[in-house]
Amino acid sequence: MAKSGAKTGGKKTGGTKTTEARKPATNPLLATWRTPFKAPPFASIAPHHFPPAFKAALKAHRDEIAAIAGATSKPSFANTVVALEKSGALLNRVADVFFNLTSAHTNAELEAIQRDVAPLLAKHQSAVLLNRRLFLRIDDLHARRERLGLDAEALRLLERVHTNFVRAGAKLDAKSRKRIAEINTELATLGTAFNQNVLADEQAWHMILDGERDLAGLPDSVRAAAAQAAADLGKPGLHAITLARSSVEPFLQFSARRDLREEAWKAWVRRGELGGKTDNRKIIVRMIALRRELAGLLGYENYAAYVLDDTMAKTPDTVRGLLDKVWPAGLKRAQAERDALEARARADGGNFDIAAWDWRYYAEKERKARYDLDEAEVRSYLTLDNVLAAAFDTAGRLFGIKFEERFDIPRYHDDVRTWEVTTKTGGKHVGLFLADYFARPSKRSGAWMSSYRTQHKLKGEVRPIVVNVMSVARGAPGEPMLLSFDDARTLFHEMGHGLHGLLSDVTYPSLAMTNVLHDFVELPSQLYEHWLSRPEVLKRFATHVKTGKPIPDRILKQLAAARTFNQGFQTVEYTASTLLDLELHTREDAGELDVDAFERDVLARIGMPAEITPRHRIPHFQHIIGGYAAGYYSYLWSEVMDADAFAAFEEAGDVFDRKTANKLKTHIYSAGDRRDALDAYVAFRGRPPEIDGLLRKRGLA
Incomplete structure (x- = not known):
């Protein structure tokens, strides 16, 4: 395992090392990348390259924005909106490399730079979005949008750009715009500290x-x-x-x-709540106060109302309506599960009440007793390579693409593997796919998809570089890596996000890939999970690690029978975190927040079982520090759609039905944010989604 204190952004496994003594002025982040597919030359990039690269990139972007905003010509879509889309290319390139590394392979030097850079980038973003002259040009175009002769995608871009500027505060007076910029800068600083504190506690x-x-x-x-x-x-x-x-x-x-x-x-x-310098509770208090102030400046009752105004859900009441349908059903199921686990513990001689640290242990015993399903046996059929092959094959059958592993692409760590993705017909390049699956101290926990390059067509066809990251515990050296079924599901989930990026076929980068509404972005990932459980997939790719024999029908039947086992627990731990997020961002009390008391009160009010802990407690709830603030519900919202969407394949009688898959690719996976999210779903499904599929999927109907 690479040490987190390494002097480069990754192991020297690709590219050509730059000798600083010979080329003291060369910064690889600012130079032309002559690597295959112009991938980042990780071996040449060291932490000290980032500060001057950010400085140069920020200046370049400021100059570009000044030229657009200061133009004397009449605003046009080309000289304002398209010019804005083209601006910041260098800044995006530097930031993409930097923030992917600080998530997946960080070290003390990168963390120090991140603490310096985060507020600078937030200040810069505010300067762009609150630029009065630039907004007036955009506002002028928006007022004339129906007379500009724009195609549907261009009109969508103009609408989204105008919305983003208005939501950032561009219409406000100078004093309010100044205060919003200050808030954004402070929030960026606090968010960086919060995430670094969680990682420090995990490492310690x-x-x-x-x-x-x-x-x-x-x-x-x-x-x-x-x-x-x-x-x-x-x-x-x-x-x-x-x-x-x-x-x-x-x-x-x-x-x-x-x-x-x-x-x-x-x-x-x-x-995140251990006391000392890594304690996040004071950070949370300040962030919530700042978000409350920000929402007020923008004319919203609370921060959740502000966030949700630009989502499919639209309002906190709509989200509560969804949660009010799911929470009681999940709670009732969890209470029945608890009773069964307590009986199991007593049968095993346990003279105690089930506690939170007992649930998973006795749930595993109960599952084995009820369904004769042994998790360890299931693992023996799920090698990492075979699960990857299954995910690739599924993508090929649905979307007509193939993955070819490459060994000439630079990597930031020895754990990373790379594939070129091409079309099966004609061999057209689709993009690069990077996979980084093993846990290590230099990586934050969890799983995610990100990108090193965004797809667009502004300057010819630019294809994406996508990365999937997980934190699977590494097995014995030289032994095949075995996954739990949950890990395999997570791999398929992140592959779904990855395909949303790889298949993107959009002109403008702001609309490309996963740049969609919060509560739509999880649809492609959660939908893709469904194929893992299909016998058509498991019988081909779930083969025993030692004998090579396919997974027996006995285990497939056990998996199917146990599909909704423990769903009460899973629904409650997730929904509790969602309710904490929503309550935190709709909080009416303007007094200073007591994080511990607030969490206790909310959980008591909703009837949270003592034996279950929220999936994410507030002091380490990284989702709501980042892009899911007041939006953690989006997994559940998207699950309504994914359950309903997969039913389209079942109704077609073939989970690889070509016609249905083509519609899915056209309207969901390749479409980015070209159209309204609900319209996109209806174009695929023929009607809006129905919640009944979600309740059936979780066994809560």
């Missing part, structure tokens, strides 16, 4: 398992991952549990040591 904790007594209950795959984690920590011969989700959750699921489960669970749920 591990639990050494010494001997068979500490390993009791752990299957071979979890033991192997724990042995590798200990080796990475410089403790070979022992076993370690870390706060990577793929390490701590399997431990909670399988460990027979209740005391150690409690210790690991408490470390996991208390990230």
Whole structure:
């Protein structure tokens, strides 16, 4: 495993190293990239290159904006909106590399630079969006939009650009615009500190398992991952549990040591609230106050109303309406599940009430007893390579593309693998796909999709570079990597996001790829998960790690029967976090927030079971610090659509039905934000989505 203190943005595995002594003036971030497909030359990029690159890129963008805003010619779509789309190319390139590295392979130098750069970028963005002269040109075009002769995509771009400027505060007076810029700058600083604190807490904790007594209950795959984690920590011969989700959750699921489960669970749920310099509660208090002030300046009752005004949901009441349908059903199911787990614990001799650190352990026992489904056995059929092959094959059958692994593309870490994606017919280049799946200290936990280059057609056909990142605990060296079914589902989920980026076929970068409304962006990812569970996929790609035999029908039937098992727990832990997010951003009390009391009060009011913890507690809730503030509900909103959308394939009688897949590609995966999100869904499905599919999918109907 690479050390987080490495002197470069990644291992020197690609590109040509620049010798600073020979070329002291060369900054690879500012130079022409002569790598295959013009991929970032990671081997040549060091942390010290970023500050001067950002300085140069910011100046270049300021000059471009000044030229657009200061033009004396009459505003036109070309000289204003298209010019704005073309501006900032260098800044985007530098920022894409930087922020992907600070998420997936950071170090102390990059973190220090991030603390400096975040407020500078926020200040710069505010200067663009609050530029009065620039907005007047856009506003003039928007007023004349029906007379400009624009095609549908160009008109959509003008509408979205105008909306973004108005929502940023461009219509406000000078004093208000100045205050909004100050708020945005402070929020960027606070958000950076929050995320770095969570990562620091994750890096600081591990639990050494010494001997068979500490390993009791752990299957071979979890033991192997724990042995590798200990080796990475410089403790070979022992076993370690870390706060990577793929390490701590399997431990909670399988460990027979209740005391150690409690210790690991408490470390996991208390990230960001340990006191000292990494405690996030004061940061949250200040961020919520600033968001409240921002919403007020923009004319909204609260921050959630501001955020949701530009989504499919539109209002907090609409979101509450969805949650009010799901929460009672999930709670009722979770209470029944709790009773079953308590009975299971008593049957096993446990003389105690089920606690939060017991749930996963006894749920696994109950699942095995009820469905004879052994998670460890399922893992033996899910090697990483085979799950990847299944995801690629599914994409090929649905969308007519293929993945060819490349070994000449620069990488930022040895864990990263790269593929060129092409069309099956004609071999046309579609994009590059990077995959980075293993947990390490230099990577934040979780899973996500991002990009190093955005697709567009402004200057010829520019194809994307997409990356999928996960944090799977690494197994024994040289052994095939085995995934849990949840990990395999996550891989398919992120591949769905990746395809949303790779298949993008949009003219303007602001409308391309995943640049869609918050509560629409999870549709392509959650929909793609459905194919993993299909027998047509599993019978081909789920083969035993040792014998190579396909997964037996017995296990497929067990998986199908257990599909909705523990869905009460999963619904409650997710929906509780969603309600915390919504309540936090619609809070009416203008007094200073007490984070601990607020969380306790909300959970008590909704009847949160003591045996279940929200999937994300406020002090480490990174989603709502970033792009999902007042928007964590969007996974559930999109799930309404994904359940309904997959039904279109089932109704066609073939989950790879060509006609349905073509409509899906045209209206969803390749369309970006070319049209209103609901219109896009209706164009695919023929009608709006229906919530019944969600409740059936979760077994809550």
